[in-house]
Amino acid sequence: MKPTVNYSLYLVTSSTQVAPGSSLEKQVEEGIIGGVTLVQLREKDISTKLFLERAKNVLDICRKHGVPLLINDRVDIALAIGAEGVHIGQDDMDCKTVRKILGEDSIIGVSTNNIHEVDCAAADCADYVGIGSIYDTSTKNVKERIIGITGLRKILEHMSKMPRQLNSVAIAGLNDTNIQRVMYLSEVNGKRIDGIALVSAIMSSRTPCETAKNLRHMIESPPCFAQVHSNISTVPELAAQVGPLFAKTKDYTPLIHHLTNGVAKNFSANVTLAVNASPTMGESKEEVADFAKFAGSLVLNIGTVQDRETLIYASQVYNSLNRPIILDPVGVGATKFRTDAVSGLLNNAYFDIIKGNEGEIMCIAGEEGLMRGVDSISQHTISSRTSAVEKLALERRCVVTMSGPTDIISDGKSTYIIKNGTPLLGKITASGCSLGSVMGVAVSLCQEDKLLAAVSATLLYNIAGELAVIEKNPVVSHTAQGPGTFVPVFIDKLHFLVNQCMEGDYNWMNYARIEKL
Ligand SMILES: Nc1ncnc2c1ncn2[C@@H]1O[C@H](COP(=O)(O)OP(=O)(O)OP(=O)(O)O)[C@@H](O)[C@H]1O
Ligand SMILES: Cc1ncsc1CCO
Numbered sequence: 001m002k003p004t005v006n007y008s009l010y011l012v013t014s015s016t017q018v019a020p021g022s023s024l025e026k027q028v029e030e031g032i033i034g035g036v037t038l039v040q041l042r043e044k045d046i047s048t049k050l051f052l053e054r055a056k057n058v059l060d061i062c063r064k065h066g067v068p069l070l071i072n073d074r075v076d077i078a079l080a081i082g083a084e085g086v087h088i089g090q091d092d093m094d095c096k097t098v099r100k101i102l103g104e105d106s107i108i109g110v111s112t113n114n115i116h117e118v119d120c121a122a123a124d125c126a127d128y129v130g131i132g133s134i135y136d137t138s139t140k141n142v143k144e145r146i147i148g149i150t151g152l153r154k155i156l157e158h159m160s161k162m163p164r165q166l167n168s169v170a171i172a173g174l175n176d177t178n179i180q181r182v183m184y185l186s187e188v189n190g191k192r193i194d195g196i197a198l199v200s201a202i203m204s205s206r207t208p209c210e211t212a213k214n215l216r217h218m219i220e221s222p223p224c225f226a227q228v229h230s231n232i233s234t235v236p237e238l239a240a241q242v243g244p245l246f247a248k249t250k251d252y253t254p255l256i257h258h259l260t261n262g263v264a265k266n267f268s269a270n271v272t273l274a275v276n277a278s279p280t281m282g283e284s285k286e287e288v289a290d291f292a293k294f295a296g297s298l299v300l301n302i303g304t305v306q307d308r309e310t311l312i313y314a315s316q317v318y319n320s321l322n323r324p325i326i327l328d329p330v331g332v333g334a335t336k337f338r339t340d341a342v343s344g345l346l347n348n349a350y351f352d353i354i355k356g357n358e359g360e361i362m363c364i365a366g367e368e369g370l371m372r373g374v375d376s377i378s379q380h381t382i383s384s385r386t387s388a389v390e391k392l393a394l395e396r397r398c399v400v401t402m403s404g405p406t407d408i409i410s411d412g413k414s415t416y417i418i419k420n421g422t423p424l425l426g427k428i429t430a431s432g433c434s435l436g437s438v439m440g441v442a443v444s445l446c447q448e449d450k451l452l453a454a455v456s457a458t459l460l461y462n463i464a465g466e467l468a469v470i471e472k473n474p475v476v477s478h479t480a481q482g483p484g485t486f487v488p489v490f491i492d493k494l495h496f497l498v499n500q501c502m503e504g505d506y507n508w509m510n511y512a513r514i515e516k517l
């Protein structure tokens with residue numbers, strides 16, 4: 001009978017990476033005691049004689065603890081010692097032949113990098129596929145084969161529709177800083193990878209047992225930033241929460257850390273202050289961790305980005321502290337540089353809210369999104385825009401906002417359409433960027449419901465914009481005449497509305513034009 005395999009924490013050995021003073025056998029045994037569920041013996045540069053000897057030793061350890069052992073490449077060694085199976089790469093003996101030699105009851109795994117290779121493995125009756133390389137690794141030269149979370153998801157999406165279900169593990173560059181995110185974001189159509197394969201994280205650990213225990217725990221628990229869906233189900237219920245959300249600024253002034261573009265900085269800082277929060281615009285990598293300790297959220301905007309590594313680093317710091325991040329992928333799709341920057345961010349971090357204009361969100365959702373510079377020139381139908389927003393929210397397990405004359409906001413489960421605002425918001429620069437700042441404020445006041453936060457920010461922002469044009473301002477006695485006068489009146493209005501909230505007056509919400517799909 002085929003042995004049942006728990007793929008969750010899959011240790012691939014490497015004799016060159018063993019922690020100083022330890023041995024391969026010791027790392028394997030300690031790893032298993034800590035929680036390793038499956039072992040693959042991988043030896044590249046030793047004689048067959050030594051390989052066989054080592055395989056026998058490792059098999060003894062695995063048998064003692066009831067963990068299956070697979071042998072890398074060498075079908076003969078697997079047969080000789082009676083291991084549970086083998087793992088083969090694309091350049092090794094083909095899977096069909098291996099199956100013929102080892103028989104039905106053996107476990108056969110194949111390294112794959114794309115859909116075609118997975119299809120071949122399935123056709124050849126493999127039991128599982130190793131999917132990678134997820135990230136770069138020192139164990140192997142994989143530069144050409146890095147697929148990130150985005151590539152992993154594409155393969156899993158395909159696998160979820162295959163008639164015969166294969167097991168799968170992700171491999172390469174995985175460790176305690178990224179496995180929870182990879183597991184979490186790998187979920188497609190209700191299914192995700194069965195486990196994480198790793199080498200150096202355990203082989204090089206001076207405390208392999210504790211390391212394995214920690215890794216296993218991480219694999220089995222969701223990351224701290226895991227999405228919680230809003231339990232608000234109707235528009236009236238939601239509308240009743242918007243004013244009280246901003247009223248919280250009476251007792252708490254959130255610090256909103258921005259890594260934003262040079263054009264938006266001043267306006268976004270003023271908008272943040274207008275809604276009674278405190279902006280900080282710090283871009284140095286060296287100060288990210290210090291800001292993160294106190295910040296209510298991070299607004300990450302790629303508008304004039306140069307240093308992509310700092311953006312990734314900052315995102316990871318905020319993720320690890322469970323501080324929400326608003327990603328504004330300004331101009332993604334317009335240049336290769338920006339598209340690569342966004343794909344690097346999405347592959348290496350989690351974003352609580354992704355906010356962009358039509359062209360930007362269409363582009364990240366994998367649809368045709370037209371960007372010329374930072375302005376959207378896309379004109380899709382409302383239904384195709386809505387599907388793209390919902391698709392992206394489901395894919396990235398977050399809240400997605402597509403701004404424009406009509407704003408579409410979804411967490412993948414509930415979707416709202418907002419028709420407030422004024423065309424003048426499209427006639428001033430950085431209005432989208434500064435909407436991101438208000439979302440940063442809202443989400444720091446209401447981290448438990450990020451959909452409510454995104455919707456509340458959009459309503460406040462767009463109703464303030466509307467009132468700046470149609471209604472006399474009780475603070476300064478004029479109405480905006482055009483884009484130039486709009487900016488100060490708009491900031492006054494924002495401030496006025498939030499102050500009304502602090503006094504318990506939520507009447508401005510009567511202007512809301514919002515529907516739920
Ligand atoms: N024609 C319009 N009518 C009503 N509201 C609008 C209109 N255009 C934009 N808005 C509002 O302006 C805000 C910014 O949206 P927009 O789509 O212009 O962002 P953006 O292109 O990312 O902005 P930027 O890049 O200039 O920062 C949103 O709140 C949106 O609802
Ligand atoms: C105009 C402009 N260019 C880069 S960022 C930015 C601000 C609006 O997105």
Ligand SMILES: [Mg+2]
Nearest residue numbers: 357375426432
């Ligand atoms: Mg714009």
